[in-house]
Amino acid sequence: MAHIRTLIPITPTRTLIAVLALLLSLALPEQSAAQAGPHLRVLDHVLKAVLDRGTAQSPTLQKLVAEIETTRILVFAECSMRMPSGVGGRMNFVTNANDYRFVRIAIDCMLTERWQITLLAHELQHALEIGRNPDVVGVEAMESLYEEIGYPTSREGGIRHFETEAAIIVQRAVERELEGRGTPAALAY
Numbered sequence: 330m331a332h333i334r335t336l337i338p339i340t341p342t343r344t345l346i347a348v349l350a351l352l353l354s355l356a357l358p359e360q361s362a363a364q365a366g367p368h369l370r371v372l373d374h375v376l377k378a379v380l381d382r383g384t385a386q387s388p389t390l391q392k393l394v395a396e397i398e399t400t401r402i403l404v405f406a407e408c409s410m411r412m413p414s415g416v417g418g419r420m421n422f423v424t425n426a427n428d429y430r431f432v433r434i435a436i437d438c439m440l441t442e443r444w445q446i447t448l449l450a451h452e453l454q455h456a457l458e459i460g461r462n463p464d465v466v467g468v469e470a471m472e473s474l475y476e477e478i479g480y481p482t483s484r485e486g487g488i489r490h491f492e493t494e495a496a497i498i499v500q501r502a503v504e505r506e507l508e509g510r511g512t513p514a515a516l517a518y
């Protein structure tokens with residue numbers, strides 16, 4: 330079975346500029362538009378369908394999505410075609426704007442649906458770790474938070490990666506709720 334990792338890369342702000350510009354054009358045409366509508370926005374319709382089927386089967390995933398809607402955070406989730414080898418999901422902090430934190434989740438949509446659902450749950454847990462901590466308004470505060478609640482897993486160039494026990498527990502809970510449906514889900518790091 331493929332060895333699948335998940336990542337929380339903490340990138341120096343400079344290298345996020347291209348992503349930030351893209352998301353601002355998608356998400357912030359005007360201030361009111363950013364705050365209207367769901368806090369979790371799935372940018373690919375296929376991944377959106379996977380999430381919908383996942384929430385129908387998994388009360389844990391359902392709870393994560395519900396809590397996202399109550400926090401001052403906007404979560405953009407999409408399929409990634411350029412995931413590093415062996416990485417199934419990751420979450421990036423994008424920016425803080427109009428009192429909302431923006432994070433981006435990428436999932437490897439070449440994986441089975443069951444894997445994608447458990448990885449979505451894992452990364453949504455990370456989004457909530459940001460959402461529950463209003464002080465996290467930038468990459469430095471995010472790094473401090475993860476030094477406190479998580480542990481470093483790797484460093485590549487200037488990028489540090491972290492993991493949390495909570496995300497692994499959530500992912501396993503969702504795996505159990507999906508039990509008996511398809512192949513075993515991915516391991517998370």
Ligand SMILES: [Zn+2]
Pocket residue numbers: 335336337451455491492493496517518
């Ligand atoms: Zn993780």
